[in-house]
Amino acid sequence: MAGEYTALAVAAPLAVVALELLVLRTGLLGRARFWIAMGIVLSFQVLVDGWLTRPDRTVVHYHDGAASGLRAPWHIPVEDFG
Numbered sequence: 859m860a861g862e863y864t865a866l867a868v869a870a871p872l873a874v875v876a877l878e879l880l881v882l883r884t885g886l887l888g889r890a891r892f893w894i895a896m897g898i899v900l901s902f903q904v905l906v907d908g909w910l911t912r913p914d915r916t917v918v919h920y921h922d923g924a925a926s927g928l929r930a931p932w933h934i935p936v937e938d939f940g
Contacts, residue, residue, distance in 0.1 A: 863924040867940030903939075908932035 878887055886892050910917045911933050920935055928936045 861924065861926065863920070863935075863937050864926045867937035871940050900939075904931065904934065907934045907938050911935065 875887070878884065908931065911929075913933050925935050925937050930936060
């Protein structure tokens with residue numbers, strides 16, 4: 859299926875946010891410490907994912923038809939941020 863990785867990378871976070879806002883209602887998305895933790899996770903994700911997907915010696919390869927082909931920063935597929 860073309861773009862399946864892209865579709866799942868968009869659908870999963872949306873589903874989690876909807877579950878939190880409509881069912882669980884824990885208030886997690888409104889807490890500063892949650893967003894600070896997400897910032898920390900994102901910074902390490904960019905470092906590691908950037909190293910794994912670097913064009914000169916790629917460790918992780920993605921099927922061309924499964925993702926959008928958009929990459930930023932450092933050649934990281936945008937779907938990885940979902």
